[in-house]
Amino acid sequence: MATATAALDGPAGPPPAPPAPPAPPAQQEFAPLKGMALALGTVALSLATFMNVLDTSIANVSIPAISGDVGVSPSQGTWVITSFAVANAISVPLTGWLTQRFGQVRLFVTSVLLFVMASWLCGLAPNLSTLIAFRVLQGAVAGPMIPLSQTLLLASYPSKKSGTAMAMWAMTVLVAPVAGPLLGGWITDNLSWPWIFYINIPVGLFAAALTWSIYRKRDPGPRRVPLDRVGLLLLILFVGTMQIMVDKGKELDWFSSTQIVTLAIVSSVAFLFFLAWELTDRHPIVDLRLFGRRNFTMGTVSLSVAYGLFFGNVVLLPLWLQQFMGYTATWAGLATAPVGILAILLSPWVGKNVGRIDPRRLATVAFVGFAFVLWLRSHFSTDAPFETVLIPTVLQGAAMAFFFIPLQAIVFSGLTPDKLPSAAGLSNFVRITAGAVGTSLFTTLWDSRASLHHAQLSEAINNGSAAARQTLQTMQAGGLSHEQALAAVNRMIDQQAYTLAVDDVFWMSAVLFILLIGVIWIARPKPGAGVGAGGAH
Numbered sequence: 001m002a003t004a005t006a007a008l009d010g011p012a013g014p015p016p017a018p019p020a021p022p023a024p025p026a027q028q029e030f031a032p033l034k035g036m037a038l039a040l041g042t043v044a045l046s047l048a049t050f051m052n053v054l055d056t057s058i059a060n061v062s063i064p065a066i067s068g069d070v071g072v073s074p075s076q077g078t079w080v081i082t083s084f085a086v087a088n089a090i091s092v093p094l095t096g097w098l099t100q101r102f103g104q105v106r107l108f109v110t111s112v113l114l115f116v117m118a119s120w121l122c123g124l125a126p127n128l129s130t131l132i133a134f135r136v137l138q139g140a141v142a143g144p145m146i147p148l149s150q151t152l153l154l155a156s157y158p159s160k161k162s163g164t165a166m167a168m169w170a171m172t173v174l175v176a177p178v179a180g181p182l183l184g185g186w187i188t189d190n191l192s193w194p195w196i197f198y199i200n201i202p203v204g205l206f207a208a209a210l211t212w213s214i215y216r217k218r219d220p221g222p223r224r225v226p227l228d229r230v231g232l233l234l235l236i237l238f239v240g241t242m243q244i245m246v247d248k249g250k251e252l253d254w255f256s257s258t259q260i261v262t263l264a265i266v267s268s269v270a271f272l273f274f275l276a277w278e279l280t281d282r283h284p285i286v287d288l289r290l291f292g293r294r295n296f297t298m299g300t301v302s303l304s305v306a307y308g309l310f311f312g313n314v315v316l317l318p319l320w321l322q323q324f325m326g327y328t329a330t331w332a333g334l335a336t337a338p339v340g341i342l343a344i345l346l347s348p349w350v351g352k353n354v355g356r357i358d359p360r361r362l363a364t365v366a367f368v369g370f371a372f373v374l375w376l377r378s379h380f381s382t383d384a385p386f387e388t389v390l391i392p393t394v395l396q397g398a399a400m401a402f403f404f405i406p407l408q409a410i411v412f413s414g415l416t417p418d419k420l421p422s423a424a425g426l427s428n429f430v431r432i433t434a435g436a437v438g439t440s441l442f443t444t445l446w447d448s449r450a451s452l453h454h455a456q457l458s459e460a461i462n463n464g465s466a467a468a469r470q471t472l473q474t475m476q477a478g479g480l481s482h483e484q485a486l487a488a489v490n491r492m493i494d495q496q497a498y499t500l501a502v503d504d505v506f507w508m509s510a511v512l513f514i515l516l517i518g519v520i521w522i523a524r525p526k527p528g529a530g531v532g533a534g535g536a537h
Contacts, residue, residue: 058184087139089432105219116204123194185333238270299411308438342397359406369399449501
């Protein structure tokens with residue numbers, strides 16, 4: 001189970017599809033599958049999971065192409081990523097209720113089919129607004145797929161082979177983020193970006209049909225359970241308005257805009273009402289009382305902040321490579337995909353030893369590793385060769401292997417089994433939301449720092465600069481007009497400014513990872529604490 005935790009969260013390039021809380025136990029026990037039914041069931045569930053995780057990672061290297069096609073800036077194009085993440089975060093706490101209300105097999109197959117439909121609509125989207133709307137739909141319906149694939153797979157195998165089942169599932173989830181940037185880059189360069197969504201259609205239909213044919217008689221069926229509708233509405237309101245505020249802040253000049261101020265007020269008020277309601281409701285959609293536990297709070301804060309830093313940097317790297325380093329989408333994918341190699345190799349060892357070694361020590365290794373990788377990246381220059389970009393990417397996989405499993409072990413340490421589903425839902429909701437917010441803040445910070453560096457570099461380009469005059473004269477001697485020569489110089493300044501800015505972001509992130517080490521040591525996990533059932537995501 002611990003291996004599965006790393007599998008979902010640990011892989012590459014773009015992070016994998018966000019996890020959700022485990023489905024409640026079935027009311028009826030079913031005998032394990034055997035023979036061909038077991039093999040086909042494993043294939044069907046793995047394919048659905050692969051499609052889900054692949055779709056999260058495949059879009060990152062395609063953002064510049066999507067942005068250019070729909071006529072927006074690349075920073076606005078990142079809304080394609082954040083909209084999916086926010087919708088997915090909001091749907092996470094609903095997974096347990098939906099499973100009980102509709103039955104796990106029906107819910108899983110329906111989620112896969114709706115995901116296929118949303119993917120088709122994303123490919124057809126004529127503009128950014130429509131694409132974001134369909135990505136929201138895609139993120140919302142994707143919520144139950146990951147945890148239910150685990151639930152159904154575990155029920156398919158004898159209990160003594162559950163570790164084998166999760167190891168197979170883990171490899172599927174780890175391979176998808178490695179393949180995502182590579183496949184996304186190739187499709188974008190050789191076909192067109194809508195095909196990164198269209199490829200889900202045959203895979204999803206086949207997985208849904210195969211799953212239904214094998215598991216339709218293994219569903220305990222629906223039962224009526226209460227739903228915290230007010231809490232859900234307040235959750236959607238405060239998270240949605242917060243994300244819109246962060247996404248549009250730079251574009252609207254932050255709090256000088258009435259719209260941003262209004263969004264901030266609505267989000268704050270909705271958040272306060274959400275806190276009050278959830279702490280007093282008999283059936284809250286998220287159990288906020290869990291934050292009264294030191295291990296849960298410190299583990300969740302560390303996991304979420306670190307994930308926000310990680311996710312923001314993962315989105316930023318391919319943007320910089322394609323916009324200012326001349327990389328194609330394919331080569332940007334090659335530069336980001338190998339992050340999964342060491343994660344695949346090391347995650348099983350970490351999962352095996354997390355109950356024996358203090359998880360705070362293992363998490364410290366992860367934070368130091370991330371800080372080292374980002375420190376290496378903070379020295380990137382405009383003439384950095386491919387190997388220089390690739391080496392930190394490969395090393396980052398080792399840090400990821402030590403990251404998710406130990407931190408989730410801390411989150412779940414000391415919790416009773418009945419609290420694990422709620423803890424998984426709440427911690428993953430906070431983590432996924434942090435990833436979406438981190439992406440928006442990092443792209444905004446990158447633009448802001450680039451503007452500062454551009455202004456500083458431009459001060460040296462004036463009529464009094466002999467080097468500037470000589471450069472312009474050389475360009476004009478080569479056949480450029482005065483205006484064309486100035487435009488070329490401005491492009492070089494842009495390249496330098498955005499490279500210096502991305503170095504600033506990497507350096508700042510490295511410092512924050514070091515500071516997080518102090519936060520994680522405030523926790524007091526019980527000796528021998530493993531990830532537990534709730535951490536199997």
